Every structure is written in C-alpha cells, then in structure tokens.
Amino acid sequence: MTTTIAVANQKGGVAKTTTVASLGTALGELKQRVLLVDLDPQGSLTFSLGIDPEDLDVTVADVLLGTSLAEDAIVITDDGLHLLPSNLSLGSAEEQLVGRTGREQRLRVALDKVAADYDWILLDCPPALGVLTVGALSAADSVLIPIQAETLAHRGVGQLLDTIHDVRQFINSKLTVMGVLPTMYDGRTTHAQNVVRAIGETYELPVITPPIPRTIRFAEAPAYGRSILDTATTHKGADAYRQVAAAMLAAQG
Numbered sequence: 001m002t003t004t005i006a007v008a009n010q011k012g013g014v015a016k017t018t019t020v021a022s023l024g025t026a027l028g029e030l031k032q033r034v035l036l037v038d039l040d041p042q043g044s045l046t047f048s049l050g051i052d053p054e055d056l057d058v059t060v061a062d063v064l065l066g067t068s069l070a071e072d073a074i075v076i077t078d079d080g081l082h083l084l085p086s087n088l089s090l091g092s093a094e095e096q097l098v099g100r101t102g103r104e105q106r107l108r109v110a111l112d113k114v115a116a117d118y119d120w121i122l123l124d125c126p127p128a129l130g131v132l133t134v135g136a137l138s139a140a141d142s143v144l145i146p147i148q149a150e151t152l153a154h155r156g157v158g159q160l161l162d163t164i165h166d167v168r169q170f171i172n173s174k175l176t177v178m179g180v181l182p183t184m185y186d187g188r189t190t191h192a193q194n195v196v197r198a199i200g201e202t203y204e205l206p207v208i209t210p211p212i213p214r215t216i217r218f219a220e221a222p223a224y225g226r227s228i229l230d231t232a233t234t235h236k237g238a239d240a241y242r243q244v245a246a247a248m249l250a251a252q253g
C-alpha cells in the first residue's frame with residue numbers, strides 16, 4: 001500500500017520543502033521506498049536535493065501536460081531519493097492546464113502508474129491554492145500542514161481547510177488531514193506554545209509532535225544540495241523529523 005501525503009500551506013516560507021526533504025530522508029532511513037514530488041515552479045525541492053532545475057529536459061510539467069510518463073521524469077538524487085522534479089516550466093504548464101480537461105486529476109492518474117514502486121509519495125505544494133495544490137490534494141490520502149508558530153499563522157489555515165473540504169466533496173472523498181506540524185518552533189516562548197494550541201483548537205486539527213525546532217542548520221542544508229538529515233546527522237531538528245517519520249510509519253501499520 002502506498003500512502004500519498006500532500007504537504008500544503010498557501011503561506012510561503014513555512015517549511016513545506018524542508019519538511020518534504022527531511023521526512024523523505026527519514027522515511028528512507030527506515031527502509032521505506034519514497035518518491036518526492038516537486039510541485040513548485042521555483043524548483044526549491046529539486047535544487048535543495050542537489051539537482052539544477054534548469055538542467056532538466058523532463059519534469060513534472062511534462063507529466064501533467066501528458067507529454068511524458070512519470071517513470072521517465074523521475075530522477076535519483078545523490079542521496080538515493082527518488083524525485084519527480086520541477087523547474088520554471090511548471091509555471092507555464094500551470095497556465096496551460098487551466099484550459100485542459102482533467103487538470104485536477106492528472107497528477108493522481110500519473111502517480112497511480114508508479115505508486116506500486118513506493119511506500120510513500122510526498123508532494124511539495126507551491127505557496128498558493130491554485131490548480132497545482134488542488135491537483136496534489138486530489139492525488140493525496142492525507143494532508144500535512146506545516147505552520148510557523150506565530151500569530152499570523154492563523155490566517156490562511158481556514159482557507160486551506162475550505163479548499164480541502166471542496167476537494168473532499170467533489171474530487172477525492174478519502175482525503176484526510178493528518179494535522180498541523182509546527183515548524184521553526186521556539187518552545188522556550190509561551191507565545192509559540194499558545195499559537196500552536198490555539199490553531200489546533202480553533203480548527204479541530206491534530207497537532208503533530210514533536211514540533212520542529214528552529215535551527216540555522218536547516219537553512220544551511222540546501223547549500224550543500226543535501227537534506228539536513230545527511231548534513232547534520234545528530235541534530236535536534238533532524239531528530240524531530242525522524243520522530244515524526246517513525247510515528248507516520250507506526251500509524252500506517
């Protein structure tokens with residue numbers, strides 16, 4: 001059985017990409033077969049895993065437009081992760097998709113063909129609620145919502161949940177919300193603790209533990225083209241992601 005998780009939040013810079021790269025690496029350490037999918041035209045996930053997005057001939061854009069199969073676009077990173085990469089061509093593909101039939105189903109249909117090769121598929125959504133994020137929600141079993149524990153984090157969660165509700169009603173009735181994952185968390189401040197608790201209570205969402213601590217090591221990792229789990233093997237941030245990954249595996253049964 002493959003579990004597909006969309007890591008989504010239309011707010012930018014909340015650690016979606018970091019979460020996908022780190023959980024993917026942690027699940028790989030647990031001997032899971034993992035596919036990461038970069039759905040952001042900025043190609044940050046692709047870049048952070050050591051691949052130059054502009055060097056690619058075939059990307060997820062071609063898969064969504066139907067000119068390539070997912071299996072022909074997937075690359076294997078230096079760390080041995082399987083990645084369906086992206087680059088700026090995804091921006092124009094997104095515009096073209098708006099007028100194309102089945103635009104919200106295309107990712108699911110493409111991933112169905114390779115799903116048997118993977119235990120987990122992690123989808124890195126762009127910071128928007130457009131066709132790419134809706135396509136990811138349509139392909140996913142579950143959504144993980146990274147949030148930054150600050151007051152403004154509230155804004156947007158309701159809008160994302162409305163989109164999830166619509167997707168569930170019209171496209172993908174099995175979609176569940178795994179929960180909110182506090183990132184860049186400073187547990188020494190009661191403010192951060194209060195914000196996380198308030199978000200969980202307001203939206204009746206599970207809060208995933210442990211929260212991911214704020215650490216400069218995350219910002220450094222992409223410069224090496226490696227996940228933090230490889231550049232800082234014993235760091236508390238890496239360990240938090242490892243614990244989340246272990247809990248995901250346990251819950252999958």
Ligand SMILES: Nc1ncnc2c1ncn2[C@@H]1O[C@H](COP(=O)(O)OP(=O)(O)OP(=O)(O)O)[C@@H](O)[C@H]1O
Nearest residue numbers: 012013014015016017018127184213214215218219
């Ligand atoms: N726990 C953390 N502590 C400190 N910095 C972090 C942490 N997690 C992520 N960062 C840094 O925060 C920035 C934003 O992270 P990231 O790119 O993962 O967010 P994102 O939600 O994917 O962004 P976008 O919405 O633009 O795609 C990056 O510079 C990243 O290195």
